Amino acid sequence: MNEDDKLHEEAEEIRQETAAEAPELAEHDRLAELERQLEEAHSKALYAAAETQNVRRRLEQEKTSAAAYAATGFARDMLAIKDHLDRALAAVSDELRADQTAANFLAGIEATARELEAAFTRNGVTRVESKGARLDPHKHQAMVEIPTGDAEPGTIIEEMQAGYMLKDRLLRPALVGVAKAAD
Known part of the structure; x- marks a missing residue:
């Protein structure tokens, strides 16, 4: 090979x-x-x-x-009823409260308002704290600025309409008057 x-x-x-x-x-x-x-x-x-x-x-x-939050719409509707009841009770004079017939009628309205408030509480609807608090744009709507020397600017000094929360969600903002520095 x-x-x-x-x-x-x-x-x-x-x-x-x-x-x-x-x-x-x-x-x-x-x-x-x-x-x-x-x-x-x-x-x-x-x-x-x-x-x-x-x-x-x-x-x-x-x-x-x-x-x-299923009751949100219903709760908002009920707030209007609460506002009407509160306005009706606020409009009653001391003289009318002294009248026995009117007093019975007012007792019924007050009981209705208390029951409505209890229903709100049971369902997690709470009032937004306003007067004396600092303005929180997530809970309050400033409607007017009021010049004053009695409160620090940005502090709520008047509540025109109560605001409400449903658990941790805002149902309606509080309509408020806010202090501003006096001129």
């Missing part, structure tokens, strides 16, 4: 070894590809499960919020 024959023989042996290893390499590549696809599918499944959980949690929060 000459040198060329030896080289051809060695090359043939290398080809045969490579051919024998090729299916193993191809199988390894296929296995790596399948593992990558499995990891990708696993990642997508985890993402979908997390998204489903987020949607479920969001819907639960919306359901709770809807139940808690």
Whole structure:
């Protein structure tokens, strides 16, 4: 055998070894590809499960919020009735209160006002504190500035209409007069 024959023989042996290893390499590549696809599918499944959980949690929060604040429109309507009752009671003079017939009538109106206030309390409707407090634009609506030296500027010194909250949401802002520095 000459040198060329030896080289051809060695090359043939290398080809045969490579051919024998090729299916193993191809199988390894296929296995790596399948593992990558499995990891990708696993990642997508985890993402979908997390998204489903987020949607479920969001819907639960919306359901709770809807139940808690379902009475908002009704409560606003009832505030108008409360305002009318309060104005009616404020307009009654001491002379009229002294009259027995009128006093009985007024007792009924006062009982109605108390019952309405109790219903508000049971349902989380509370009055916004105003007089003497600092103006809070999230709870108060300034209607007028009143020059005075008795109160610090920005302090509420007059309440024209009471404001109300339903739990932590504003139903209606308080209409107020705010102190300003005297000229």
